[in-house]
Amino acid sequence: MAVVVGKRLAAALLTAVLTTAASAFHIPHTFQPRTLTATHQSAVANDDSSSVSSSSSATPTPILEGGSTKAINLRKQLQEIWNDPSNTSPIILSGPKGSGKSELAEEIVYQLPSWQTKMVHRLRLDDGINFLDTILGTTLHPGLLDDLSIQANTTLVLKGFQSQHVDSKDSFDRRGELIDVLDTLVTKGQFYSTYDNSTKAFLPRIIGCTQRPPQYFTERCGKDFKATFIKVPSFEQRKSDIKAIAAAKIKLLETNFGLSNVQLSKEGRQRLLDHRWEVDGDAELDSELYSGLELLAAEKKWNPFVTNSLEPRHLLVNAYNEKIRKRLLYDVPLLRNIVMSAWVPGKTLTYIVTPVFILINLILFLGPQTREENAALTIFWAGWWPGIMLVFPFLGRIWCTVCPFMAVGNIFQEFSTNMGVQLKKWPSWAKDSGPVFAFGLFYAILMWEELWD
Numbered sequence: 001m002a003v004v005v006g007k008r009l010a011a012a013l014l015t016a017v018l019t020t021a022a023s024a025f026h027i028p029h030t031f032q033p034r035t036l037t038a039t040h041q042s043a044v045a046n047d048d049s050s051s052v053s054s055s056s057s058a059t060p061t062p063i064l065e066g067g068s069t070k071a072i073n074l075r076k077q078l079q080e081i082w083n084d085p086s087n088t089s090p091i092i093l094s095g096p097k098g099s100g101k102s103e104l105a106e107e108i109v110y111q112l113p114s115w116q117t118k119m120v121h122r123l124r125l126d127d128g129i130n131f132l133d134t135i136l137g138t139t140l141h142p143g144l145l146d147d148l149s150i151q152a153n154t155t156l157v158l159k160g161f162q163s164q165h166v167d168s169k170d171s172f173d174r175r176g177e178l179i180d181v182l183d184t185l186v187t188k189g190q191f192y193s194t195y196d197n198s199t200k201a202f203l204p205r206i207i208g209c210t211q212r213p214p215q216y217f218t219e220r221c222g223k224d225f226k227a228t229f230i231k232v233p234s235f236e237q238r239k240s241d242i243k244a245i246a247a248a249k250i251k252l253l254e255t256n257f258g259l260s261n262v263q264l265s266k267e268g269r270q271r272l273l274d275h276r277w278e279v280d281g282d283a284e285l286d287s288e289l290y291s292g293l294e295l296l297a298a299e300k301k302w303n304p305f306v307t308n309s310l311e312p313r314h315l316l317v318n319a320y321n322e323k324i325r326k327r328l329l330y331d332v333p334l335l336r337n338i339v340m341s342a343w344v345p346g347k348t349l350t351y352i353v354t355p356v357f358i359l360i361n362l363i364l365f366l367g368p369q370t371r372e373e374n375a376a377l378t379i380f381w382a383g384w385w386p387g388i389m390l391v392f393p394f395l396g397r398i399w400c401t402v403c404p405f406m407a408v409g410n411i412f413q414e415f416s417t418n419m420g421v422q423l424k425k426w427p428s429w430a431k432d433s434g435p436v437f438a439f440g441l442f443y444a445i446l447m448w449e450e451l452w453d
Contacts, residue, residue, distance in 0.1 A: 099234045117154075150203060155205045239273055257297035262310060265312075357407070
């Protein structure tokens with residue numbers, strides 16, 4: 001469902017549909033350069049982003065909202081682009097489908113220097129495949145790339161294929177032709193002009209949205225390839241930002257339904273967190289929030305006492321077999337603070353586990369060697385080791401979080417590297433057969449200790 005999300009969000013989600021006339025590709029740039037708002041300043045107050053200025057009249061794209069490390073790094077990368085107005089190298093937004101690359105591309109355009117954005121052209125490859133001659137030109141007439149090639153004050157936004165479906169072999173071949181041309185355009189800053197029968201330089205700045213990783217471009221062009229790569233994380237990787245992103249989108253959408261100050265309830269937030277945003281996260285969230293606000297507005301017409309908030313009944317109504325899970329780390333701040341503490345497990349391993357482990361070993365080696373006289377032997381062999389074997393099938397390697405062997409090993413490794421020792425990698429045979437051998441040896445020693453009389 002096409003979702004109209006207001007002027008700012010629509011600019012990020014909708015692209016110009018190509019027509020047969022070349023003039024249709026020329027979209028006058030009427031956007032004003034913008035800066036991140038105070039909302040973003042507060043979120044990055046601790047990440048050395050004090051240079052970000054505030055503007056109360058501008059509303060950044062919701063994709064930039066959130067306080068996670070990934071969101072902060074994303075804002076930093078965009079700010080670095082805007083802080084270098086003389087740079088004209090390509091900008092490559094790399095990330096999975098539905099991560100919000102299109103919105104970020106529009107946000108970058110808004111803040112680029114005005115001399116780079118006198119004209120802004122958007123080309124979605126799904127549309128472009130039907131107008132290939134208009135884009136590339138023919139021997140009889142120049143194409144869009146010919147028209148743009150000498151315009152250094154222009155920005156070209158390229159948005160990749162959203163569909164893998166092709167109707168015919170000819171369509172498949174033409175798709176490959178378009179991809180090859182754009183690859184050369186991005187990586188080498190030039191293209192082959194069919195009309196002029198020659199290779200021409202391409203001066204406009206390019207902003208590309210792609211699912212290809214940065215390695216794809218560096219492998220084709222080498223490490224000297226000059227471009228700004230921005231790795232856009234998926235919604236699944238930004239679960240902690242969902243609440244902030246959804247709140248910003250609700251602000252843009254609510255006026256379409258005559259609503260104001262709509263909140264996302266705690267249960268509604270958990271409903272969004274429990275959903276798997278794997279297909280097309282950004283567009284799917286837009287659609288779900290739009291539908292949710294539509295349901296809320298309809299509900300308010302017959303029930304004036306309904307709360308002004310989106311509840312689970314309004315969200316993801318068509319998603320089956322998804323239940324709201326209890327999230328202890330969200331609901332119990334004390335538990336979250338303990339888990340996020342430097343003592344779990346780092347300092348605990350160093351200052352508690354290691355000394356206790358050394359003390360127990362001294363008791364085992366220097367104390368009596370019979371269980372009747374040394375309780376440590378009974379605890380160690382009859383309790384600890386069998387307990388690990390019984391717990392492993394149910395809780396996996398949870399013991400490894402406080403394993404004294406790992407703690408002592410880390411201390412010796414750190415000491416060795418500080419002394420200039422170069423640590424070698426494990427041999428391949430140890431990676432393949434080591435775990436089986438270690439488990440078998442451990443089990444044999446345990447059985448020997450328990451059964452040998």
